[in-house]
Amino acid sequence: MQEFALRYFRKSQALPGQTDEGATGKDTDSLVQYTKAPIQESLLSLSDDVNKLAVASFLALMRFMGDQSKPRGKDEMDLLYELLKLCQEEKLRDEIYCQVIKQVTGHPRPEHCTRGWSFLSLLTGCFSPSTRLMPYLTKFLQDSGPSQELARSSQEHLQRTVKYGGRRWMLPPGEMKAFLVLGVADGHCGTPWGGGVSPTGDHWPTDHWLTDPATCLGRKDKPLACFLFTCQEELCQQMGITEPQEVQEFTLFLIKEKGKLVRPLRPAEYLNSVAVDQDVSLHSRRLGWETPLHFDNSIYISTHYSQVLRDYLQGKLPVSAKADAQLARLAALQHLSKANRNTPSEQDLLAYVPQQLQRQVNMASIKNLMGQELRQLGGHSPQEAQISFIEAVSQLPLFGYTVYVALRVSMQALSGPALLGLNRQHLILMDPSSQNLYCRIALKSLQRLHLLSPLEEKGPPGLELNYGSADNPQTIWFELPQAQELLYTTVFLIDSSASCTEWPSVN
Known part of the structure; x- marks a missing residue:
């Protein structure tokens, strides 16, 4: 960053009256190092109108970090929105990146420095720097990573932003509030699966979200700081899926207005970019099944089991009403997948049969056969039962559709x-x-x-x-x-x- 500053910072801002070649390493330290005084002109050479905005952004940054007092009537949320709105001006983005890097370098107060790093993590997830600044910023984050956790999350966010384009709309108040509560307070800004605890104290377990996303998304009382920059690719990583071909076989469905509007998300769409309304939820689904199944990850197993079980019980994977043995085995595997060792009740048994067959099948025969299956499968763990269920259902017509x-x-x-x-x-x-x-x-x-x-x-x-x-x-x-x-x-x-x-x- 010192090299970048010597090349591109204003001469008056850097070292007045001195050429690049005449500057020493010691002299250049101050170019990208914390200053306790607000700047009077932009760090980079900018036009007069953009220069005024740069001075305003530096002051807003200092106020957010706690280095300057907040003006009356403005809180942290206001300052964050002010900074992000300024970042929407493309000519100002490199300037703001440089300002943040300058203020987190050599800052004497760790808690203020952490606030600056938190904002940098948020910034990298929303806006890309220019190609001119990119290699210098990347090197800065790499060098800072071993000692600064937020530098590592900033690297991840930056990679995602380059790949997908960043968040396309201004973050809504719920997410911004969650960022302030979680990201700034504990230094885990926008890190997917980073121990997400909501402001109300509830825990968001990863596997529960994947199998029942409606409990976490689209609710005012649970803004998702840990999902600020998460998309389908990151969810697949939690299932142990890294091969691009298999990642492409999954998608998230956006559900609005109590199921009236359902559509798949594009690969580059971020979860929280679409889950902004109270009546919105997201549902993860595998659409392609060309890649062979592999049961080497517990979240992978529970996610696939949840999907195929739902399709089976809704009658979308047809079974003959006369196939008592097949129905009994699938019922037994469902029972064992719940870690339930008790004898299933009549109501349990009925719930294990597809809806459209419940009045057509011979329940007495299925109950008898299911008892035999439970005795044979007694050693199965819940996870083994889920795998066996998936493998059995994969032989049914329309599996994979x-x-x-x-x-x-x-x-x-x-x-x-x-x-x-x-x-x-x-x-x-x-x-x-x-x-x-x-x-x-x-x-x-x-x-x-x-x-x-x-x-x-x-x-x-x-x-x-x-x-x-x-x-x-x-x-x-x-x-x-x-x-x-x-x-x-x-x-x-x-x-x-x-x-x-x-x-x-x-x-």
Whole structure:
């Protein structure tokens, strides 16, 4: 940073009357070292109008760090917003980076210095410096890392910002308050999974969030400081998933308005960039299953178990009502996965059977067979039971698909509800009773997706698909409550460069 200062700082700000070559190492120390007096002009050579903003940002930084008294009527939140708003001016970003680095270098008061580092960690997660400053900033953070934990989190945030573009909107008050409570107070600003404890004292366990995200996101009383700069890639890392191909098979779904609006998040979207409203939650889901499963991480196992169990019980992974042995084994594995060694009650047994089969199956036969399975599987731990359940369900039809229940389809052969499966290659239609496959549409053949309004009052919306070639155009439509989700998910799975695909229209 001394080298950067000699090259790019104002001469008057640096060493008046001295050339770069004439400066000694001792002389240059003051260029990027704490000063107790506010600057009177910008560190970098800036235009007059931007120079005034630079002087204001330095004073705001000193006030936030505690080196200058706060003006009447302004608190820490106001100062943070002032600094971040100034950072929105692209010409000022390198200047503010240099100001923060200067004030945390050689600061005599550790608690004030920590506040400066906390802001730098926040800054690196929101805005990138110029390519000119980037190598110097990176080296500064690398050199500071061994002695400063926030330097390491700043490195991670900076890498994420370069890759994904940073947070695209100003942080909402809830997140800013959480940053002040958690990030500034204990020095864990925005570090994913950094021991997140909410201002109300509640703990956010990682595996609980992954399997039940609605308990943590989109609630006013639980702002997520530990998720400030988290996206799907970081969540995958917690499951032990590092291969890019497998990371791409996961996505987060944004759920708004009690399920009325559901869409997958783009890979570069940050969790808290979208979870800003009280009625918003996020749901992690695996959309692709090309990569072989590997059960070497407890969070990985519980996350996959949660997803396939939900699909199984909702009837999206069809099982014959006459397959008593298969139903009994899957019920036994569910029971053992709860670490429950007691004899299952009638109510337990019913809850282990898919909803649409509960009135069709022979419960007495399944109960008897389940007892045999429990005796054979008695040595299974809850985690082993979850793995066995996933492996057993993976043999069912439609495993590996995102499945929807279409209430009506424009095919005479399918007079009742049908199961609609979607993966990265194609869309298929299956009769849930016979498990016969009636239609397979390659996603690359889709020409247009058209969202249709309900035909009847309070009826489900529809989705029309135009596909095929110019010589043989074809059309099919479905009626289902999740028509909008299906549309967004289909578009998400199609290569974004496919110019033939249109975004939704409504008539």
